[in-house]
Amino acid sequence: MNGEDLEHLLRVQHDAVHLHQAVLHGLLQCAWGRQPLLLPADQQAMLAGLLVRWVAQATVDSEEQAVALLQARSGLRRLAEASGLDLASLLSQALLPMPGCDLASLTQNSRYKLALLADAALLSPAALLEWGRQEPVLAMLFVIQALDVQTIERPAWVAVNRLIEALPDLPLADLPLSVLNPLQQACFRLSYLDSPQRYLAKQKLVEQSRHMLALHDRLRTQCPLPPPRPRPLLLVVGEGLRDGHALFRFFAEPIRDLRKHFHVVLLSDHSVNSGSASELADEIIYFASSDDPVQAWCRQIGDLAPDIIFYPGIGMSFATFTLSQQRLAPLQVASIGCPSSSCSPVIDATLLFEGLQAPAGLPLAIRYDRHRLRPARPGAGAGKVQASRAGQACPCIGINAMAIKLNDDFLSTVETILQRYQQPCRLRFMPNVDGVELQSLMRMLLSRFPGAEVLPSMGHQQYMNELAQCDLVLQSFPYGGANTTTDALDLHIPVVALGSPWLSGQTDWLLLHDRGVSGLCTWSREEYIELAMKLLQDGKFASEVRQQLQQAQQPDARSLQGAVSAGDALWAFWQQHAGESV
Known part of the structure; x- marks a missing residue:
């Protein structure tokens, strides 16, 4: 979004119909998401006010209008965050007459909009469960939408964890098939969120999706026996x-x-x-x-x-x-x-x-x-990598993790490492996003890590070149990243990982074990911090680890004999x- 877009919204702000159409068009056509928010601070505040007005004036009188708001919600969250207003504050100003007001005091239209544009911070678990008893469709919609969240900041992390704990107790709802797509996205995000209850919550959402498929005659529970074939x-x-x-x-x-x-x-x-x-x-x-x-x-x-x-x-x-x-x-x-x-x-x-x-x-x-x-090794050469690190005045710590993997617990651990190190170093985030999403992410990350680099999405070769600048990679948790670990090890860069009993917490250990450096996978937060500190402070130890990685070999043909x-x-x-x- 740029100044011309804002001027257009200001011209139509007193015409509710035209304002609604203009904002929906910008959000649904992704025109405002592909590029950064190109507005100075005072104009960003004006934009936030217009978004509050848009939500307050919107009506939901048909399924078509509901689907439009359903689809616009993700873009609205990112645009609000990029302009300095979190979604919970925006919705509170637009829909709630006073903080902490009872849902029953809202109009049906306001409750519907609250469900479609949801933010977990707006409801306590008790209020959500009561809503589920009274209006199961709206309560389930609220949960599905609220799981599209960035948990970098502690309040958001706490709010979404409370929501996840309450979700398994919600009743199933007779939702239309148009909600299946955001429901799939909610299940996908649940797998990454930092909550011990995430799989119980995911199981509930899968039950919800099967309920919807059956309700609309889209669920197959039996299949015919296949015909005889030479090969199955x-x-x-x-x-x-x-x-x-x-x-x-x-x-x-x-x-x-x-x-x-x-x-x-x-x-x-x-x-x-x-x-x-x-x-x-x-x-x-x-x-x-x-x-x-x-x-x-x-x-x-x-x-x-x-x-x-x-x-x-x-x-x-x-x-x-x-x-x-x-x-x-x-x-x-x-x-x-x-x-x-x-x-x-x-x-x-x-x-x-x-x-x-x-x-x-x-x-x-x-x-x-x-x-x-x-997997096969990428084409980057070790000699080039060593040369690219050699001229650096201070160590570079890389965090190559999708935005959804960046949570408050992991980032608090990174903060502890930097506080204990007390020496100049570069911190490089590679979240694989761009446009307004990158801008909102940068706002959150730079508030915690002033001076950090937050790189935009890029092609694979450029990504490998950027990763090659790092002396150490900190793997995210609780959801690690097999690609990150593989790429860093192929570049002979030490990776610090935190293992867990979950599948997502085991693959890093196996990849490190295959390279003979399973000791880089720790099993507690304190061990993770201590290992990162040792790699930053003990040059001899870090050099020995890199040498081990250089000498690691792919399995030869003999090692594959008898393998299943x-x-x-x-x-x-x-x-x-x-x-x-x-």
């Missing part, structure tokens, strides 16, 4: 299976290996039709384009009548989220492309690499040898359970 047909339902994506890097080899035993069909989007991704399967088909996508995709799969379905990851896309809740094949197996449970009751088993401990509630574990997890591959593991599973659900 294995359908891979893919997300992100394209060159350079994390899922392709980690799952291309296991998927290719399936072709030893199965006729493999890949169902994915058109991003797989070029490069090495096009060689993954015997056949590639694409998700049908339809106004009723879930129904169309289920028909596609029904026509194939697969013997077994394999999801490398579940939850990052709307397709894998909705399809994984259907019974579309006698056997349905998932892996950990998104390392958290899908919570789907119709996933029969989980393909895990050896060494991972399956948490309680995860479907039956099928194991293959973990050294096959290690992904294809072998799934073949044994299919032979044991062919023709029936587990």
Whole structure:
């Protein structure tokens, strides 16, 4: 947004209809999200006031209007944060006649807007549960929307954790199918949030989605038996299976290996039709384009009548989220492309690499040898990396974590490390966002870490070059990052990780173990801090770690002899359970 956009809003501010249309257009067309907010502080305050007026005047008289506000909420949050006004304050000014007022005192229209534009800080758990008893549709909408949150600041972190604890006790609601997309996004975000109750809450949202699918006749609970075939047909339902994506890097080899035993069909989007991704399967088909996508995709799969379905990851896309809740094949197996449970009751088993401990509630574990997890090394050379670090006057600490992984607990740990170090150093964040989202994130991060670098989204080669400037990488927690760990280790940069019993807290340890530096994975916050301090202060120790990483080798052919591959593991599973659900 720039000065011209603001001038237009000021011209129409007294015309509620035109103001509503202008703000909706800017939010829904992403015109205000792609670029930073190019307004001085006084004009940012004027914008915040106009957004308050827009929310106060908006009406929700139809499902179309409700869907528009539902879709506008994410852009509204980021724009408000970039202009210095958090969403809770904006909604309070627009909808609540006084702080802490009772929901019953609000009009129906105001309660509906509160649900569609929600912020967790506005309701206590008791108030949310009471709302659920009185108006279950609005209470569930509120939760789904409020999970789109940035938990960098402590109050937001506390508020969303209270909401997550209350969510499992909410009743299911008869929501329209238009809410399925934000519901998928809410489940995805829940996997990353720093809450011990996140999977209980995610399970509730999956129950909610299945309730909606059944309510609208979009839930398949039975599938026909596949016809006899020379080779069983294995359908891979893919997300992100394209060159350079994390899922392709980690799952291309296991998927290719399936072709030893199965006729493999890949169902994915058109991003797989070029490069090495096009060689993954015997056949590639694409998700049908339809106004009723879930129904169309289920028909596609029904026509194939697969013997077994394999999801490398579940939850990052709307397709894998909705399809994984259907019974579309006698056997349905998932892996950990998104390392958290899908919570789907119709996933029969989980393909895990050896060494991972399956948490309680995860479907039956099928194991293959973990050294096959290690992706190919990127092309950056160690000599270039060493030279790029050599001229730095002070150490550079890298934090390569998506914005959603940055939470108050992790950032408080980073603050403690910097306070104890008490020497000049560079702090470099790489959150992989841009536009207004980057601007709002910078505002929050720089308030805690003055002088830190917050880099915009970039291509892979530039990202590797920027990462190569770092002397130390601090891995986020509780949700780590296999890509970050792999890339940093390939550049011979020490990584400090914090392990946990969750799947998302185990992969870093396995990757570090494979390189002979499992000691870089700690198991308490204090150990994490002490290890980071040692790497910053003890040059000899840091040099020894880098030397270990330089000498680490990929497994040779002899080490692979007798290994159980992904294809072998799934073949044994299919032979044991062919023709029936587990």
